[in-house]
Amino acid sequence: MIALSDLVFRWPRQAGPCLDIADFALATGERVFLQGPSGSGKSTLLAILGGVAVPERGRVELLGQDIAVLTGHRRDAFRADHIGFIFQQFNLLPWLSARDNVLLPCTFSARRYARAGNPATEATRLLERLDLAVDLWDKPAAELSVGQQQRVAAARALIGKPEILIADEPTSALDAERQQVFIDLLLTEAAAVGATLLFVSHDQRLAAHFDRVLSLADINRAATGSGA
Amino acid sequence: MKAVLLLALKSAWARRLTLGIALIAIALASALLLAVERVRHDARQSFTQSISGVDLVVGARTGGVQLMLYAVFHSGNATNNIRWDSFEAIATHPAVAWAVPLSMGDSHRGYPVVGTRADFFEHFRYAAGQPLAFATGKPFAAVFETVLGSEVAQSLGYRTGDRITLTHGMAELGADHADKPFAIVGVLAPTGTPVDRTVHVSLEAITAIHLDWAGGAPLPGLNIPAEQVRKFDLQPKEITALLVGLKSRADVFRLQRHINAYKGEPLLAVLPGVALDELWQTLAMVERTLFVLSALVVLVGLAGLTATLLAGLNERRRELAILRALGASPQAIFLMLTVEGLLVTALGMLAGAALLAAGIATLAPLAQAHFGVNLALRPPSGSELALLAAILATGLLASLVPGWRAWRMSLADGLTPRN
Amino acid sequence: MKLPLLFAACLFFVLPAHAQHKHGEGQLDVVIDKDSVTLGLELPLDATVGFERTPKNDKEKAALAAADKVLKDAATLWLPTPTANCTVQSAQVQVPFTGGDDQHAQHQHEGAAHHADIDARYVFRCANPAALKSVETTLFKHFKRLYRLEVQRVGPSGQGAQRLTPKAPVLSW
Ligand SMILES: Nc1ncnc2c1ncn2[C@@H]1O[C@H](COP(=O)(O)OP(=O)(O)OP(=O)(O)O)[C@@H](O)[C@H]1O
Numbered sequence: 001m002i003a004l005s006d007l008v009f010r011w012p013r014q015a016g017p018c019l020d021i022a023d024f025a026l027a028t029g030e031r032v033f034l035q036g037p038s039g040s041g042k043s044t045l046l047a048i049l050g051g052v053a054v055p056e057r058g059r060v061e062l063l064g065q066d067i068a069v070l071t072g073h074r075r076d077a078f079r080a081d082h083i084g085f086i087f088q089q090f091n092l093l094p095w096l097s098a099r100d101n102v103l104l105p106c107t108f109s110a111r112r113y114a115r116a117g118n119p120a121t122e123a124t125r126l127l128e129r130l131d132l133a134v135d136l137w138d139k140p141a142a143e144l145s146v147g148q149q150q151r152v153a154a155a156r157a158l159i160g161k162p163e164i165l166i167a168d169e170p171t172s173a174l175d176a177e178r179q180q181v182f183i184d185l186l187l188t189e190a191a192a193v194g195a196t197l198l199f200v201s202h203d204q205r206l207a208a209h210f211d212r213v214l215s216l217a218d219i220n221r222a223a224t225g226s227g228a
Numbered sequence: 229m230k231a232v233l234l235l236a237l238k239s240a241w242a243r244r245l246t247l248g249i250a251l252i253a254i255a256l257a258s259a260l261l262l263a264v265e266r267v268r269h270d271a272r273q274s275f276t277q278s279i280s281g282v283d284l285v286v287g288a289r290t291g292g293v294q295l296m297l298y299a300v301f302h303s304g305n306a307t308n309n310i311r312w313d314s315f316e317a318i319a320t321h322p323a324v325a326w327a328v329p330l331s332m333g334d335s336h337r338g339y340p341v342v343g344t345r346a347d348f349f350e351h352f353r354y355a356a357g358q359p360l361a362f363a364t365g366k367p368f369a370a371v372f373e374t375v376l377g378s379e380v381a382q383s384l385g386y387r388t389g390d391r392i393t394l395t396h397g398m399a400e401l402g403a404d405h406a407d408k409p410f411a412i413v414g415v416l417a418p419t420g421t422p423v424d425r426t427v428h429v430s431l432e433a434i435t436a437i438h439l440d441w442a443g444g445a446p447l448p449g450l451n452i453p454a455e456q457v458r459k460f461d462l463q464p465k466e467i468t469a470l471l472v473g474l475k476s477r478a479d480v481f482r483l484q485r486h487i488n489a490y491k492g493e494p495l496l497a498v499l500p501g502v503a504l505d506e507l508w509q510t511l512a513m514v515e516r517t518l519f520v521l522s523a524l525v526v527l528v529g530l531a532g533l534t535a536t537l538l539a540g541l542n543e544r545r546r547e548l549a550i551l552r553a554l555g556a557s558p559q560a561i562f563l564m565l566t567v568e569g570l571l572v573t574a575l576g577m578l579a580g581a582a583l584l585a586a587g588i589a590t591l592a593p594l595a596q597a598h599f600g601v602n603l604a605l606r607p608p609s610g611s612e613l614a615l616l617a618a619i620l621a622t623g624l625l626a627s628l629v630p631g632w633r634a635w636r637m638s639l640a641d642g643l644t645p646r647n
Numbered sequence: 648m649k650l651p652l653l654f655a656a657c658l659f660f661v662l663p664a665h666a667q668h669k670h671g672e673g674q675l676d677v678v679i680d681k682d683s684v685t686l687g688l689e690l691p692l693d694a695t696v697g698f699e700r701t702p703k704n705d706k707e708k709a710a711l712a713a714a715d716k717v718l719k720d721a722a723t724l725w726l727p728t729p730t731a732n733c734t735v736q737s738a739q740v741q742v743p744f745t746g747g748d749d750q751h752a753q754h755q756h757e758g759a760a761h762h763a764d765i766d767a768r769y770v771f772r773c774a775n776p777a778a779l780k781s782v783e784t785t786l787f788k789h790f791k792r793l794y795r796l797e798v799q800r801v802g803p804s805g806q807g808a809q810r811l812t813p814k815a816p817v818l819s820w
């Protein structure tokens with residue numbers, strides 16, 4: 001499903017590589033917890049998987065396709081078609097309603113649109129499943145609480161059944177109790193759509209929910225991993 | 229792509245306050261630029277078409293400008309008059325189709341009085357060869373009859389049938405020809421030319437009201453009542469200027485030379501269209517300065533737009549990263565910003581054009597009344613369209629800057645912008 | 648005060664008197680009448696050959712002859728709008744100090760005893776006068792000392808003045 005090999009990545013104007021990964025793979029449907037200290041390159045790795053950052057060398061194979069060799073345009077399309085992202089916070093376009101935010105992937109990807117069946121009912125279903133009160137659905141995203149926003153973000157990542165879900169510390173802005181609820185919801189929904197989930201966090205306590213726990217330091221041979 | 233553009237619109241709508249201010253700045257600047265262009269054009273039109281269909285204006289030999297000033301604009305005084313026999317010599321020249329004498333010097337409540345012949349109303353042309361039209365009444369026929377320009381009648385509240393008296397000289401409080409009142413027999417339709425401000429009487433009337441005058445003051449003890457002036461010879465001995473129409477315009481330069489070399493007395497003949505054009509050309513500097521200034525104002529407005537978009541960009545970094553995560557390409561981000569700027573420019577420009585139209589609709593009567601400039605409500609001319617295109621092109625350039633910045637940012641940021 | 652009047656008033660001082668002899672500055676009178684275009688040209692001799700007196704040597708004589716030849720070639724000197732299909736009807740050129748016509752060409756401007764002008768008159772006839780919108784001149788290319796041509800124009804669209812320069816050698820209306 002996801003397979004990286006011989007990957008080297010360096011940010012512009014940086015001396016050493018940020019990432020140097022010999023081998024890293026996720027099986028279909030696997031739910032993996034990736035941890036590492038701040039500044040170790042976790043978000044960078046996710047940007048590479050999303051095709052937003054392009055490695056200096058190496059293969060980035062997703063669903064059997066090496067996206068590192070695709071043209072920029074095809075990579076962007078691939079991301080829209082197959083990957084759902086959830087970030088730490090500010091996931092939503094603040095001036096769109098919660099419902100429209102959820103529907104966004106379907107406007108960017110015909111494939112996600114098709115797989116959603118009827119996007120409007122699918123959005124309703126997801127918002128219901130994620131326990132968002134009905135009266136919030138048509139409010140601008142800016143008016144939702146952080147926890148509510150994260151649930152809308154999860155619904156948006158899930159709509160149109162993308163094969164890959166990537167979450168970058170989606171719970172760090174939530175309190176402990178809400179973190180648990182959110183992770184449970186995310187995991188069930190990911191399982192329901194059969195998505196492979198890569199969950200990044202430096203919060204050890206969340207690791208228990210996942211199939212596999214990985215430390216970036218274990219796979220990254222670059223020296224940057226230690227600092228903050 | 230369509231999705232991105234639609235989002236760009238919604239995003240812009242969310243920031244309508246800041247963008248609206250940039251838009252207003254552009255609208256005002258565009259309106260100013262268009263207004264300068266319009267006034268420049270129309271003022272030139274009003275000015276250079278003050279008189280048309282007249283091939284030569286002839287007066288005593290002074291400067292060409294001075295001659296135009298008193299013969300066409302009825303401003304200032306002729307230093308010398310022309311003898312009547314000079315007028316007749318020109319009028320009977322074989323190349324001349326018609327000649328109309330003009331005699332000036334008196335006024336009515338600040339408006340110049342011109343003594344002429346009734347065929348003046350027939351031969352005078354303005355703008356693109358338009359003849360004079362009577363709003364009411366008809367040309368004068370008797371000695372103590374007068375025809376008013378539209379503005380004289382309007383601002384003084386006169387209508388045909390009313391009686392007025394003339395004042396000697398141009399001063400509002402000059403000595404009066406009160407004993408010889410004139411009946412208003414006609415009022416001309418507005419022309420946007422000095423004719424609007426003129427009181428027309430017959431040449432004979434000018435002689436008549438000065439019968440009992442000498443050296444600019446009434447002769448003491450002499451008072452010739454209006455009923456008796458007919459007994460006198462009212463044929464003028466002198467006139468101030470004359471307007472000449474030719475049978476063939478090919479003769480104009482030849483006749484001009486002929487008149488300028490006239491043996492009887494020193495005369496000056498000018499081609500009025502040429503003189504007015506030359507006058508206007510010397511104004512080109514002022515005109516250009518105004519134009520450059522207003523163009524600069526537009527540039528400032530567009531720079532404001534660039535600044536607004538660039539400043540907004542930092543706050544929107546997160547928004548752009550989200551769009552990237554959703555599959556938007558860096559090009560799409562670039563397009564989004566550029567289109568936004570272009571849209572604001574285009575809307576501002578249209579608002580500016582609308583503002584100008586509204587301004588002209590409300591201010592045209594004022595401009596006519598106070599400056600004698602005819603401002604017409606009409607679709608944009610070629611040069612105005614070119615200006616609009618130039619504004620749009622500059623707006624595009626101004627929008628490329630934030631577009632380019634956003635593109636660079638979205639490439640450098642990855643998915644997690646740092647603010 | 649009315650704006651046109653105001654304009655006229657402020658111009659009072661700036662307008663140069665017409666028909667003055669100025670070195671480097673020519674006069675052109677243009678009449679467009681029905682299908683004919685008449686161009687009356689007056690050039691200071693200085694602008695064309697660099698002196699305004701009787702030629703002193705063969706070189707100066709040759710210069711006068713050369714100027715005369717250029718000015719007589721009306722078809723290359725004046726380029727009316729091509730679509731108007733204009734052809735040269737006549738070209739009369741009087742260059743002072745060339746041949747017997749001296750008396751006329753050295754015509755007397757009062758107080759300008761040391762000046763001499765070239766007078767020329769060209770007539771074109773146009774097959775399609777409606778298309779005639781401009782006349783370009785190549786005078787400036789031939790006579791580098793000529794920097795300005797003051798034009799008075801009379802035509803179907805009325806009268807007008809224009810100033811031609813080496814950078815703007817096209818008369819249009
Ligand atoms: N857009 C960027 N441009 C340049 N350098 C970057 C960029 N993003 C990250 N880096 C650098 O790459 C390194 C890894 O950053 P990254 O954001 O991947 O860390 P992280 O593990 O996600 O940290 P955190 O847990 O704090 O989110 C850091 O040294 C950072 O300075």
Ligand SMILES: [Mg+2]
Binds near residue numbers: 042043044168644
């Ligand atoms: Mg991170």
